[in-house]
Amino acid sequence: MESLYIIKIGGNIVDNPVLLTTCLQAFAKVKGQAILVHGGGKMATSMAESMGVQQTIIEGRRVTNEASLKIVTMVYAGYINKNIVAQLQALGVNAMGLSGVDGNLIQAHKRNHDSVDYGFVGDIDTVNTNLLLELLSSNTKLVVAPITHDGKGQLLNTNADTIAQSLGTALASKYKVHLMYGFEKEGVLKDVNDPSSVIAHIDRPLYGTLKDQKLIFEGMIPKIDNAFEALDNGVQSVIIGKAEKMNELMNGTSGTTITN
Amino acid sequence: MESLYIIKIGGNIVDNPVLLTTCLQAFAKVKGQAILVHGGGKMATSMAESMGVQQTIIEGRRVTNEASLKIVTMVYAGYINKNIVAQLQALGVNAMGLSGVDGNLIQAHKRNHDSVDYGFVGDIDTVNTNLLLELLSSNTKLVVAPITHDGKGQLLNTNADTIAQSLGTALASKYKVHLMYGFEKEGVLKDVNDPSSVIAHIDRPLYGTLKDQKLIFEGMIPKIDNAFEALDNGVQSVIIGKAEKMNELMNGTSGTTITN
Numbered sequence: 001m002e003s004l005y006i007i008k009i010g011g012n013i014v015d016n017p018v019l020l021t022t023c024l025q026a027f028a029k030v031k032g033q034a035i036l037v038h039g040g041g042k043m044a045t046s047m048a049e050s051m052g053v054q055q056t057i058i059e060g061r062r063v064t065n066e067a068s069l070k071i072v073t074m075v076y077a078g079y080i081n082k083n084i085v086a087q088l089q090a091l092g093v094n095a096m097g098l099s100g101v102d103g104n105l106i107q108a109h110k111r112n113h114d115s116v117d118y119g120f121v122g123d124i125d126t127v128n129t130n131l132l133l134e135l136l137s138s139n140t141k142l143v144v145a146p147i148t149h150d151g152k153g154q155l156l157n158t159n160a161d162t163i164a165q166s167l168g169t170a171l172a173s174k175y176k177v178h179l180m181y182g183f184e185k186e187g188v189l190k191d192v193n194d195p196s197s198v199i200a201h202i203d204r205p206l207y208g209t210l211k212d213q214k215l216i217f218e219g220m221i222p223k224i225d226n227a228f229e230a231l232d233n234g235v236q237s238v239i240i241g242k243a244e245k246m247n248e249l250m251n252g253t254s255g256t257t258i259t260n
Numbered sequence: 261m262e263s264l265y266i267i268k269i270g271g272n273i274v275d276n277p278v279l280l281t282t283c284l285q286a287f288a289k290v291k292g293q294a295i296l297v298h299g300g301g302k303m304a305t306s307m308a309e310s311m312g313v314q315q316t317i318i319e320g321r322r323v324t325n326e327a328s329l330k331i332v333t334m335v336y337a338g339y340i341n342k343n344i345v346a347q348l349q350a351l352g353v354n355a356m357g358l359s360g361v362d363g364n365l366i367q368a369h370k371r372n373h374d375s376v377d378y379g380f381v382g383d384i385d386t387v388n389t390n391l392l393l394e395l396l397s398s399n400t401k402l403v404v405a406p407i408t409h410d411g412k413g414q415l416l417n418t419n420a421d422t423i424a425q426s427l428g429t430a431l432a433s434k435y436k437v438h439l440m441y442g443f444e445k446e447g448v449l450k451d452v453n454d455p456s457s458v459i460a461h462i463d464r465p466l467y468g469t470l471k472d473q474k475l476i477f478e479g480m481i482p483k484i485d486n487a488f489e490a491l492d493n494g495v496q497s498v499i500i501g502k503a504e505k506m507n508e509l510m511n512g513t514s515g516t517t518i519t520n
Contacts, residue, residue, distance in 0.1 A: 050311050070339060078338020079330060082407060082415060086361045090413035096363040101346045103356040103400060134398060140363060147342060153350035155342060 003236075004033040004136070004175035005250065008164040009182045009243045011041035014080055019244050023182065024084065026246035027141075028091040033175065035132075035142045035167060036095075038084060039160040044068075044075040064119040064157040072157050073099075077145040084143050095141045100148030101155060103131045106163060108148035108156050122148040122156025124163070127170035136175075165230050172234030178250070179235050181223070182243020187256035188224070192217050198241075202258045204228065224258065231260045263496075264293040264396070264435035265510065268424040269442045269503045271301035274340055279504050283442070284344065286506035287401075288351040293435065295392075295402045295427060298344060299420040304328075304335040324379040324417040332417050333359075337405040344403050355401045360408030361415060363391045366423060368408035368416050382408040382416025384423070387430035396435075425490050432494030438510070439495050441483070442503020447516035448484070452477050458501075462518045464488065484518065491520040 007027065013019050027036055048055055048071050056063040064072065081097040088095035100106030100122075108122030135142060144167070146160040161181065168177045187198040202210070207224060210216045216224070227238035241248075241255020248254035267287065273279050287296055308315055308331050316323040324332065337359040348355035360366030360382075368382030395402060404427070406420040421441065428437045447458035462470070467484060470476045476484070487498035501508075501515020508514035 047311075051307075052310070073342055074334035074338035076338070077342050078334040078336070082333055082337050082359055082361050086409045086415050087413045089361060089364055089409060089411060094363065097359070097361070099342055099357070101342050101349060101357070103354065104349055138394060149346045149349060151349060153347045155346050 001174070001176045002032060003178060004035070004171060005030055005178050005180060006035045006037065006164050006168045006171075007180040007182065007243070007246060008037045008039070008160055010039045010160070010184075012184050013182060013243050014038055014041035015043070020084075021087065022244040023246060024087050024091060026244065028088060028093045029247055030141075030250070033136050033139075033141075035136075035144060035164075036084070037144045037146070037160050037164040037167070038076075038080055039146060040072060040076050041080070043079065044072050047071050047075060058116050058118070061118060063117070064121050066120070069120040069155060069157060073147055073155055077147045081143060081145040088141065088143065093141050094139060095143055096135065097143040097145065099145040100158065100163070104128050104149075104151070105131060105144070106148040106158070106166065107151050108158055109150055110154070110156060120154070120156050122150065122158040124148065124158065124166045127166050129170045129174075132167065132171060133174060161226070165226060165235075168230055168235045169233040172236075176236045177234070178237050178239060179227070179230055180239040180241075180243075180246070180249055182246070183240065185242070186254065187241045188216065188220055190215055198254075199256050200252070202256060204260055207258075227258045228260070231258070261434070261436045262292060263438060264295070264431060265290055265438050265440060266295045266297065266424050266428045266431075267440040267442065267503070267506060268297045268299070268420055270299045270420070270444075272444055273442060273503050274298055274301035275303070280344075281347065282504040283506060284347050284351060286504065288348060288353045289507055290401075290510070293396050293399075293401075295396075295404060295424075296344070297404045297406070297420050297424040297427070298336075298340055299406060300332060300336050301340070303339070304332050307331050307335060318376050318378070321378060323377070324381050326380070329380040329415060329417060333407055333415055337407045341403060341405040348401065348403065353401050354399060355403055356395065357403045357405065359405040360418065360423070364388050364409075364411070365391055365404070366408040366418070366426065367411050368418055369410055370414070370416060380414070380416050382410065382418040384408065384418065384426045387426050389430045389434075392427065392431060393434060421486070425486060425495075428490055428495045429493040432496075436496045437494070438497050438499060439487070439490055440499040440501075440503075440506070440509055442506070443500065445502070446514065447501045448476065448480055450475055458514075459516050460512070462516060464520060467518075487518045488520070491518070 450457040
């Protein structure tokens with residue numbers, strides 16, 4: 001099977017033009033099939049502020065009200081997505097930007113909580129695998145914005161990490177999928193204060209040991225749990241590290257690779 | 261050859277949710293291949309105002325400065341495009357939204373004038389016909405936003421009428437292309453004050469006669485001249501009328517059809 005890299009870059013990259021360019025240059029060098037999933041960054045928040053749109057935060061999570069949804073649709077699926085694609089085209093990459101609504105790529109439903117209404121936030125139901133296979137087979141590199149829809153005309157704001165994982169799972173039977181999460185650290189660190197203490201490879205037994213020894217800091221646990229969930233769903237490897245070192249993350253000279 | 265309808269809807273439709281829904285319902289009924297090209301509407305202007313972005317108008321034309329480009333990219337390629345696609349998906353149409361940068365669909369260059377700098381406005385150089393053929397062959401209905409790029413990373417604001425015409429010309433050797441321009445009138449009128457005086461069919465000899473008799477009002481002349489240019493470039497027919505009567509425009513019971 002052919003390899004497919006699904007690379008998620010977060011808001012810290014999107015917000016920083018220099019880092020973003022470094023990332024896109026690395027992405028342009030990826031041989032073979034690749035999908036870039038981007039998050040949002042601070043632009044949506046600053047736009048909301050400049051337009052006087054009220055932001056509601058419940059239990060640390062932003063509520064996507066109608067005005068916020070409008071803004072994230074514009075910023076994520078419009079400004080960020082099209083600028084990334086334009087930069088990739090300039091680097092000679094045949095890139096195409098899509099949101100979850102395009103070609104019914106990702107259908108979701110509005111999140112239901114008994115207690116809290118997070119507004120127009122979508123939890124993913126289905127991924128249009130055939131569309132992905134068709135586009136990838138024509139050597140198009142896809143750039144996916146974290147906006148989905150419910151099939152009834154409603155757009156929904158959806159977590160970019162979850163989108164990357166869902167695309168990976170959907171394609172796991174057709175490609176050797178490598179999921180890569182770019183974040184602000186070098187990888188999973190043995191010592192949070194020592195950037196050189198990257199653990200190059202984690203498998204399930206080692207993860208158990210590291211957790212027992214309390215050597216994995218708390219924020220990393222959900223990330224690694226999600227990684228193992230993806231692996232259980234057929235993904236080959238999950239790689240965590242600095243997004244701008246994409247090429248090194250791929251050849252294993254940087255970051256942490258997680259396998260089952 | 262199979263027929264292909266390329267339908268342009270203007271700002272007056274995009275700005276009016278009821279008219280837009282009527283249009284999209286008509287578009288959903290189009291049998292066979294179809295591309296919808298949408299304009300911008302007033303949302304970009306009102307957003308610019310609410311964000312305090314200065315609008316410059318030179319000789320009646322808006323200058324697309326950097327801040328305006330950011331806004332039109334967000335509004336046209338983000339908000340409007342994705343909402344149209346979501347509504348079409350809800351109507352059971354396999355729709356995909358694209359801007360000119362996606363898959364290098366439409367490459368343009370920044371307009372050069374000796375006297376006036378209109379800013380980030382693009383004049384079209386190339387259309388990626390192969391991409392269009394590939395997507396149309398999988399029965400995808402395309403929704404195109406009027407944003408193009410220069411191949412060097414720069415997005416450009418581009419006239420939606422011109423985009424519709426360029427797509428039509430690019431596909432004229434593969435499809436019987438019918439270009440349809442939705443606007444606020446019933447069609448080309450013999451008497452501007454009488455909406456029932458629609459001229460159902462105009463060909464070149466009749467156009468000459470109507471111009472000689474000064475029966476065609478001034479604003480229509482550039483539209484009809486462009487129509488004949490499209491026909492000279494292989495387009496089968498150009499249809500002008502009310503966008504919400506799309507299905508009637510297609511079967512010739514409404515609007516004006518222009519042929520060579």
